[in-house]
Amino acid sequence: MSETLASAIREIAQACGNDRSRMMDIVEAVQAKFGCVSSEAMDLIAKQVSTHRVEVESVVSFYAFLSEQPKGKVVIRLCDDIIDEMKGSESVAEAFRQELGIDFGQTTPDGVITLEKTPCIGMCDQAPAALINNEVITYLSGDMAREIVRKLKKDPDPKKLIGRLGDGNNAHDLVRSMVHNNIRLAGEVVFSTMASGAGLKNALAMTPQEVIRDVKTARLRGRGGAGFPTGMKWDFTRQAPGDKKYVLCNADEGEPGTFKDRVILTEKADMMFEGMAVAGYAIGADTGVVYLRGEYAYLRALLEDALAKRRNAGLLGNDVMGKKGFRFDIRIQMGAGAYICGEETALISSCEGLRGDPKNRPPFPAQKGYLGCPTVVNNVETFCKVARILEHGPGWFAKMGSEGSSGTKLLSISGDCAKPGVYEVPFGIKVREVLDLCGAEDTAAVQVGGPSGQMIGMNQFGDPICYEHLATGGSVMVFNSSRDVLKIARKFMEFFVEESCGFCTPCRVGNVLLKEKLDDIINGKGAAGDLDYLESLGATVKAASRCGLGQTSPNPIVTTIKNFRSAYEAKIKAPAEEGLQPTFDIHAALSTAESIAGRKSVHT
Amino acid sequence: MAKPKVATTSLAGCFGCHMSLLDIDERILKLVELVDFDKSPVDDIKEFTGRCAVGLIEGGCANEENVRVLQDFRRHCDVLISVGDCAINGGIPAMRNGIALMECLQEAYSTDHRLGPKVHNPDNVIPNDPELPLLLDKVYPCHEVVKIDYHLPGCPPPADTLWEALVALLSDKPVALPYELIKYD
Numbered sequence: 001m002s003e004t005l006a007s008a009i010r011e012i013a014q015a016c017g018n019d020r021s022r023m024m025d026i027v028e029a030v031q032a033k034f035g036c037v038s039s040e041a042m043d044l045i046a047k048q049v050s051t052h053r054v055e056v057e058s059v060v061s062f063y064a065f066l067s068e069q070p071k072g073k074v075v076i077r078l079c080d081d082i083i084d085e086m087k088g089s090e091s092v093a094e095a096f097r098q099e100l101g102i103d104f105g106q107t108t109p110d111g112v113i114t115l116e117k118t119p120c121i122g123m124c125d126q127a128p129a130a131l132i133n134n135e136v137i138t139y140l141s142g143d144m145a146r147e148i149v150r151k152l153k154k155d156p157d158p159k160k161l162i163g164r165l166g167d168g169n170n171a172h173d174l175v176r177s178m179v180h181n182n183i184r185l186a187g188e189v190v191f192s193t194m195a196s197g198a199g200l201k202n203a204l205a206m207t208p209q210e211v212i213r214d215v216k217t218a219r220l221r222g223r224g225g226a227g228f229p230t231g232m233k234w235d236f237t238r239q240a241p242g243d244k245k246y247v248l249c250n251a252d253e254g255e256p257g258t259f260k261d262r263v264i265l266t267e268k269a270d271m272m273f274e275g276m277a278v279a280g281y282a283i284g285a286d287t288g289v290v291y292l293r294g295e296y297a298y299l300r301a302l303l304e305d306a307l308a309k310r311r312n313a314g315l316l317g318n319d320v321m322g323k324k325g326f327r328f329d330i331r332i333q334m335g336a337g338a339y340i341c342g343e344e345t346a347l348i349s350s351c352e353g354l355r356g357d358p359k360n361r362p363p364f365p366a367q368k369g370y371l372g373c374p375t376v377v378n379n380v381e382t383f384c385k386v387a388r389i390l391e392h393g394p395g396w397f398a399k400m401g402s403e404g405s406s407g408t409k410l411l412s413i414s415g416d417c418a419k420p421g422v423y424e425v426p427f428g429i430k431v432r433e434v435l436d437l438c439g440a441e442d443t444a445a446v447q448v449g450g451p452s453g454q455m456i457g458m459n460q461f462g463d464p465i466c467y468e469h470l471a472t473g474g475s476v477m478v479f480n481s482s483r484d485v486l487k488i489a490r491k492f493m494e495f496f497v498e499e500s501c502g503f504c505t506p507c508r509v510g511n512v513l514l515k516e517k518l519d520d521i522i523n524g525k526g527a528a529g530d531l532d533y534l535e536s537l538g539a540t541v542k543a544a545s546r547c548g549l550g551q552t553s554p555n556p557i558v559t560t561i562k563n564f565r566s567a568y569e570a571k572i573k574a575p576a577e578e579g580l581q582p583t584f585d586i587h588a589a590l591s592t593a594e595s596i597a598g599r600k601s602v603h604t
Numbered sequence: 605m606a607k608p609k610v611a612t613t614s615l616a617g618c619f620g621c622h623m624s625l626l627d628i629d630e631r632i633l634k635l636v637e638l639v640d641f642d643k644s645p646v647d648d649i650k651e652f653t654g655r656c657a658v659g660l661i662e663g664g665c666a667n668e669e670n671v672r673v674l675q676d677f678r679r680h681c682d683v684l685i686s687v688g689d690c691a692i693n694g695g696i697p698a699m700r701n702g703i704a705l706m707e708c709l710q711e712a713y714s715t716d717h718r719l720g721p722k723v724h725n726p727d728n729v730i731p732n733d734p735e736l737p738l739l740l741d742k743v744y745p746c747h748e749v750v751k752i753d754y755h756l757p758g759c760p761p762p763a764d765t766l767w768e769a770l771v772a773l774l775s776d777k778p779v780a781l782p783y784e785l786i787k788y789d
Contacts (some may be wrong), residue, residue, distance in 0.1 A: 529751070579678040584749050586671060592705045593738040596730070601668055601738055 006044055008033060013048040020049040021371060023059050023353030027066055028334055036070040055354075062355040062501075064118065064337030065294045072107045072114035074156045076148075077131040078140075080117040081124065081256045082491045083414045083477060088141070089128035093117075095145035112156050113149070119339060119495055120256035121295040124414035124477070125182045125421045132158040134297040136179050169266045174301040181263050185437060187408040187424030189397070190384050196270055197315050199390035203278045204323045208238065211282040215386060218394035219406040224250055224342075224379035225449060225473025226548070227405070230386070233376060236366035237283045240374035245285035247276050248370060248377040250347055252293040254339040255450035256495060257475035260410035261380040263422045265292075265299050268384055269306045273330060275383025277320060278390055279376055280328040288330035289370070291347050294337045303332055339499040343548050344377040346501065357503050358547035381410055381474070402428030405466035413438045415478035425465075432461040434476060442480045445564070450475035451492035452552035454559040455485060485564045486522050486571065492556035493518060500549060507550030510541035514557055525582040526572035531561055608657035608774055611681060612644040615670040616697040616743060617663025620760045621688040622646070625660070627763035635767075638774055643680075652680045658773055659684045660766075661752075664694040665744045669737035678750040683773060685754040686746045687766070692755050698743040705741060754779060758788060 012029045016022035026045055030037050037045075037060045046053040060066045078084075078093055093104070096115055100108055107114040123129035126138035135158040137148065148161055165171035166180045183191060203211045216231030237245060249272065253261040264272060276288040292300065307330055310316045320326045338356045340346045345359040348370050369375025378386075385407055389397045398406045405427035411434065414420045418439030425434065435443055447455050448465065449472035456463070456470070463469050465476075479488065493515040502508045517534055520526055538554030545551050561568060573582075580586065590601050614622055622645060628635065641647045642656050659681030665671050678684060689695045700708045710717035714728040746752050756769055765785040772779045 527751070577675075579675040579750050580671075581747075581749060581751065584744070586668070589671075589740040589742075589744070590668060590738050592741045596706055596709065597732045597738060599732070599734065602734065603668065603672065 002040060005034065005038075005041060009041060009044045009048055013045065018049050019353075020051045020055070021351075021353045023049070023056065024333060024336065024350060026353075027056065027059055028336060031066050034070075035073065036067050038070075039068060042068075058355045059353065062338065063294075063335075066336050070107075070111070073112050074152055074158055075114045075116060075131075075133060077116045077118040077121070078104075079119075079121045079123060079127065079129045079131075081120040081127075081495070082488050083120075083124040083257060084127040084129065085491070086415065086483070087127040091142040092128050092130075092140045092145045095142035096149065099146045099149040113152060118295075118337065119499065120254065120258075122253055122259040122262045122293075123179065124257050124259060124412065126180055127414070131295060132161060135159060135162060136177050136298055137161060138178055138180070169302060172302055174305055175266070175298060177298050179262070179266070179298075181266060182421030183263060183267075184413075184419050184421040185423040185425065187410075187426070189388050189400070189408045189424065190264065190268055190271070190381065190410060191424050194271055194274075194388065194391060196274065196310065196313060197321060199387040200274050200277050200281075200315065201321060203281055203390045204321055204326065208282045208284065211278060211390065212238065214394045215282070215389060216394075218385075218389045218397040219404075220382070220385055220389060220397070221405065221467060222379055223381035223385065223409065223473070225255070225452075225471060227467040227471060230378060230382055233366060233378075234279065234282050236364070237374045237376045240367045242374050244371075244373045245283050246370040246373055246375040247279045247283065247285045247288040248344075248347065248351065248365075248375055249276055249288065249290040249380060249383055250342060250344065250377055251296070251380050252291050252335050252342040252347060253296075253380070254293060254342045255452060255473055255475050256492070257412060257414055257447065257450050257477045258473055259412045259414075260422045260474045262296060262299075264380050264384060264410070265296060265303065269303050270310065271384045271387045272380050273306065273310055273383075274315070275378075275386035276330060277316065277328050278386050279378065279383065281320075281323075281326055283374070283376055285376070286327045286329070288328065289351055290330060290332045291335060291341070291351055292332055293335045293341075297334060300332060300334065307332075338501075339495075340501045340547075340549055345547065347377065348375065355501070357501050358549075360546070379473070401426045402464060402466045402468075404468045409465070409472070410474055411465070411472070411476050412474045413476045413478065416440060416443065416480040416483070417478045427466045428464045430462055430464055431456065431470065434465065435461065435478065438478065440478045440480075442482075443478055444481040444483065445479040445485055445488075447475070447477040447479070447488070448472050450477075451495055451556050452548070454555060455489070455563060456559070457563045460563070485560050485567050486518065489556040489560045490515065490518050490522060493553075496549065496553035496556075500553070504544075504546040504550065506541045506544035507546070507553065510537060510545075510550070511553050513537060514541065514554055518557060520583050521568060521571050524571060524573065526568070527582050528572065530572065531565075531568055534558075535561060607638065607640045609642040609654065610639045610644070610658045610660065610770070611642040611652065611656045611677065612646060612660040613662065613673055613677060614645065615661065615663035615673060615691070615746070616666035617688065617690045617695070619645075619662070621660075621662035621691075624688075624758075624760035624763050625766055628767045629763070631767055635770070638771070652676065654680075656681045657683065658770065660687050661685065661691045661746050662687050663690045664697060664746060665740060665749050666697050667737040667739045671740070671749055674746060674750055683753045684746075684750065685756055685769070686752045687756045688761055689757060689759045691746045692757055694743040694745050695759070698745075701742040705739060709739075757786065 042056040045056045128140040129138045170179045220230040221227040318327050341350045341356040346356040350356045365375045401407045411423045448470045497511045500507045538558045541554045643649050643652045659677040686692045709730045715725045
């Protein structure tokens with residue numbers, strides 16, 4: 001066994017050039033082959049790439065899809081987000097538990113099936129959903145879950161579970177998934193046809209500075225959510241000293257409720273690659289990396305195929321489109337289930353083969369990014385927009401959308417609405433118009449921008465969706481009046497507690513404290529000062545955290561207190577016994593001593 | 605105008621924090637000019653005689669009596685301060701928190717169960733006089749039992765820290781302790 005392990009690891013590491021910055025690829029390959037990265041394997045990998053074992057172990061222990069302990073041949077990961085819960089994932093979970101005879105986090109005694117929960121897998125428009133190894137199973141029900149287990153027990157090949165294929169490229173031979181695109185509204189930027197090379201050709205006819213000028217003129221801002229002006233970012237990177245520069249594409253779409261990048265990657269990957277090539281030309285980079293979240297591994301073959309086609313067509317490689325001296329190629333880096341890696345500096349860490357820890361800023365990636373070189377990191381959708389801006393000119397793009405937020409935005413809409421899916425809308429659209437589009441009725445609350453965004457109530461449905469008012473990376477979750485906003489906030493806090501990388505104390509500890517206090521309130525043990533406590537602790541976590549996760553993680557609580565204060569106040573009652581904290585139960589605290597002493601407290 | 609009143613108590617503590625309070629030395633004369641002591645081991649007043657401005661709590665809550673005393677302090681004091689690590693974190697008494705209550709009692713009293721040096725208790729009796737307050741399942745820091753307004757860390761907090769905090773509170777100034785007074789390493 002250890003001979004085969006040793007030779008397999010040697011082979012895998014050699015395929016990655018024994019390069020320790022490719023640690024992610026190495027450990028992922030070992031995980032795929034042996035079902036775990038055992039202690040022995042970690043020693044062997046460390047030796048093979050000349051590094052310390054702790055570097056390997058820190059990676060293996062960090063990512064959800066990697067494990068030191070052996071997992072089943074088949075790993076069922078049931079999506080555990082609020083939308084899936086609303087669509088009945090609890091009954092699916094119960095069916096899996098019963099049929100497998102194990103609980104979540106366990107493996108069947110025969111070692112075949114492991115059952116786990118995982119945060120949002122980007123399928124909220126077809127929830128409940130689960131990942132079974134790399135296959136996506138959508139629109140789950142309890143009966144389906146039972147059927148799946150029966151089939152897997154007979155034949156542990158998740159590919160055979162795929163029944164009817166989805167639409168578009170989901171039915172492509174290289175994908176063969178049952179995922180549906182659910183493109184409900186096709187706008188003219190991303191979801192219209194574009195010939196390969198149309199944007200890049202125009203870019204290469206200009207100087208890099210002129211390309212950046214065009215991106216600036218189009219007033220393009222980052223589509224990942226933060227909205228940093230793309231042209232300015234490129235300019236900084238171009239001007240940063242260094243011969244080697246990189247273009248990174250953030251396809252680690254992990255914000256719960258966001259799935260628009262999934263659809264772009266399925267249908268418009270070529271457009272995204274084109275945008276990356278334009279960026280490469282503009283900043284002077286010859287290498288692009290797409291950081292693809294592990295949950296979207298089922299799209300990898302399709303993406304590799306699209307890259308191969310571009311190489312064959314001369315759109316990637318040496319002398320791109322005949323432009324002498326412009327060399328650009330793209331590789332795909334798989335993630336392994338860590339939300340934090342959507343944060344750009346954590347994404348860079350992960351690409352470098354490290355734990356997904358955010359880095360200190362400054363220096364910003366534009367000065368010192370991937371492998372210490374100036375790096376542009378943009379979202380999938382941003383690169384698509386770039387390709388179209390270069391094709392049609394900045395004026396065409398800038399006249400769409402609103403003053404401070406030009407162009408269109410892809411929204412991933414899910415929750416209590418008739419038509420969940422992806423909508424390409426112009427920026428500046430009102431929340432109410434969005435709700436009408438998706439067929440939402442009796443809406444009481446809308447979470448704009450995912451858990452790290454804000455929960456708004458009816459009085460804000462007239463506000464426009466754009467960077468200046470309601471910013472969003474694409475996630476729009478709709479909740480009707482039957483939903484409990486406090487429980488939604490708790491679900492989001494659970495997510496942040498789980499996904500905090502643990503590096504800095506405000507985030508690692510603060511989020512737990514926030515969640516515990518919210519639990520108290522939900523359980524009817526709230527005290528009078530609790531809302532002040534939550535607000536002030538939330539402000540501390542936001543101000544003192546190191547990266548975007550902690551800087552936004554208190555938002556579910558902070559924005560629901562702001563917009564749904566009465567829901568909190570209704571839960572806070574006077575304490576049962578005067579002076580005591582509502583969370584302190586004197587009877588429970590005394591019950592052990594009472595049974596030992598065989599007498600009751602003299603006070604009761 | 606009558607002087608404001610201060611009350612103090614030691615719950616599951618060692619009286620070290622009270623000793624530290626006495627360490628303010630001759631300033632205690634100044635303190636009695638500033639305040640009257642109400643319920644406190646310092647003057648041995650057993651029950652509150654009226655409303656107090658400040659209550660100083662030493663020690664956490666290990667038994668029911670601690671809870672009742674603390675509750676009484678909350679009722680009578682405008683401002684409650686957890687003084688020292690036992691009040692704030694449970695401290696040494698809280699070392700039993702990871703061990704079941706019965707196991708703790710047996711280790712302390714029972715000849716048959718005790719792992720440490722033997723005690724003479726052939727019947728393995730665990731003290732159970734109705735006068736003895738019942739123990740809580742674990743030792744609680746004070747703020748988990750009642751609302752606490754301020755925490756003064758230290759084991760014990762130095763006399764100067766106590767002095768500065770008390771004087772600031774009694775003269776209606778913000779409690780802004782310099783770093784030297786809350787630094788412990």
